[in-house]
Amino acid sequence: MDTCPTFTAPATSGQQITLPDGQLTVLYFYPKDNTPGCTTEAQAFRDQHVAFAAAGARIVGVSRDSLKSHENFKAKFELPFELISDPEExxxxxxxxxxxxxxxxxxxxxxxxSTFVIDGAGKILREWRGLKVPGHAEEVLAFVTSR
Structure with missing residues (x-):
């Protein structure tokens, strides 16, 4: 896949997220809120959030959980980025x-x-699929800061 498909989806904080939208975006897909691997992954992206922002990239998470579940997950772990609810997949x-x-x-x-780095014009710069959580957020950050 070379180009980000255009979409708009409901997200936390009452937002609708549309991609592509002119911003460098790290779009990461994860199985389920409040599970061990997904919590660790979200916390890793949270802990690197300032560095991603300094590199001009925003982080957006996606799972099939409801907005209510996402809001609770976001609050519980103080996630500074939005989560897209995609129950219809x-x-x-x-x-x-x-x-x-x-x-x-x-x-x-x-x-x-899976994680995708998408530039402002919608070009997919890099994708990771079937990834392991340990070290992943740091690997994505290294890619974003090296471009």
Missing amino acids: TVCNLFAVMKLKNMYGKQVRGIER
Whole structure:
């Protein structure tokens, strides 16, 4: 995928997020609010938020959770960025992040942890799919600051 599909989706803080919108954006997809890996990932992006902002990049998270769940998750972990609610999987399908995964021996359909760096014109500069959480936010930051 070379170009960000155009979309508008509901997000926390009563916002509608539209991409592309002229801003450098780190768009990360994660399976579920308040689960260990997703919490660790959100906290890592939170802890690097100032550095991302200094590099001119905003962070936006996406999962299938409700806006209410997102607002609670955001408040609980003091996340300084918005989270898109995608219960119908519209945005997830645009980025092809829905996958069959094995969970406790059962096949379940869920979000494959993925991150996209999108420039202001909508060009996808880099993507990570099926990633591991440890060190990921730092790797994305290194990419953003090196361009």
